[in-house]
Amino acid sequence: AQSVTQLDSQVPVFEEAPVELRCNYSSSVSVYLFWYVQYPNQGLQLLLKYLSGSTLVKGINGFEAEFNKSQTSFHLRKPSVHISDTAEYFCAVSERNNDMRFGAGTRLTVKP
Amino acid sequence: ETGVTQTPRHLVMGMTNKKSLKCEQHLGHNAMYWYKQSAKKPLELMFVYSLEERVENNSVPSRFSPECPNSSHLFLHLHTLQPEDSALYLCASSQDRVGGVKTQYFGPGTRLLVL
Numbered sequence: 001a002q003s004v005t006q007l008d009s010q011v012p013v014f015e016e017a018p019v020e021l022r023c024n025y026s027s028s029v030s031v032y033l034f035w036y037v038q039y040p041n042q043g044l045q046l047l048l049k050y051l052s053g054s055t056l057v058k059g060i061n062g063f064e065a066e067f068n069k070s071q072t073s074f075h076l077r078k079p080s081v082h083i084s085d086t087a088e089y090f091c092a093v094s095e096r097n098n099d100m101r102f103g104a105g106t107r108l109t110v111k112p
Numbered sequence: 113e114t115g116v117t118q119t120p121r122h123l124v125m126g127m128t129n130k131k132s133l134k135c136e137q138h139l140g141h142n143a144m145y146w147y148k149q150s151a152k153k154p155l156e157l158m159f160v161y162s163l164e165e166r167v168e169n170n171s172v173p174s175r176f177s178p179e180c181p182n183s184s185h186l187f188l189h190l191h192t193l194q195p196e197d198s199a200l201y202l203c204a205s206s207q208d209r210v211g212g213v214k215t216q217y218f219g220p221g222t223r224l225l226v227l
Contacts, residue, residue, distance in 0.1 A: 034215065043116075043202055043218035090155070097210045099145075099168065102155040 002027040004093045006103035014111050015083055021076040021106045023091035033074040034092040034100070035065055044090060050074065061085070086110045115139040116219035118203050124225045125193065133188040133222045135203030143209040144186040145216065146178060149200040161186060162209040193226045200224070 007022040025031060032051050036044040048059025055067040065076045074091060088107050094100040116137045125131050137144065146158040160168040161180040175197075177189040186203055200223050204216040 032214070036218075041220075041223070043118075043220045044204075046215065046217065049215055094214055099157060099160060099209070100214065100216060104154045 002031060002093045002095050002098060002101050004091050004101055004103040006089075006091050006106050008106050009104065010107045010109070012109045012111060013081055016080050018079050019077065019081050019085075019108065021089050021091075021108065023074045023076065023103060025072050025074065025091075025093040027072075027093065027095055029095050032094045032096075033065075033067060034094070035059065035063070035074075035076050036090045036092065036102075037061075038088040038090065038105075040087075047076070047089075081108070081110045083110050083112060116203060116205055116217055118201075118219035118222050120222060121220065122223045122225075124227065125190070126227055127193060127195075129193075130189070130191040132190065133201055133203075133224075135186040135188075135219055137184055137186075137203075137205040137217070137219075139205055139207075139217060141205040141207050141217075142183055143206045143214070144180060144183075145204040145206075146186065146188050147202040147204065149202055149221070151199075155202070159188075160209065167209065190224075193224075195226050198224055198226045 003026045005024045013019045034049045035047040038044050048057045050057045050067045058064045063078050088105045091103040092100045119134045143162045148156045158172045159178040164180050179187040200221045202221045203219040206214045206216045
């Protein structure tokens, strides 16, 4: 069965700095990969997903992620963050015939 | 996000109460999910319904009882809960449960406090 690890529980960063949130997964078959964002007191919102094709995936709010099969990673990046990007970010993995598994989350705090 | 709605948004209940959480999806999806989100814990998948049939129950205590009367509605009936059941309960839906169309869309959640 698939599993996912988010390597950093908290990432503090200054406004306009670049950020990378790390995600590694474990699976023996092909997978689908997702990043979600959760703002305070809200549900999870889909940022981007990788199903197949190009390994560089662009999402909403200027975020992008790159699927690296050899390193079993799907790290999320943004070249310049804003205060409004402060939120919890969840990586998720799913095999074709299994339900999604979520990571423990990374809290991104953007400081002025 | 507005494609999946949840009511109520906040709920406070005593351990002897009976209450229900409601989820409705307006996306024409065939699968619906209940998750529990507790502080400092990963999302816990509680129940999965596909085409109105329950397909997974991850050892959830019987004090939680799901109901899916049709593909657009999902309920979570609560009775004799414990304080440790206090959490954010999230509902999600996806077009299908398997294959490449399983992207899940979440509602805003119900914040539950059990006293």
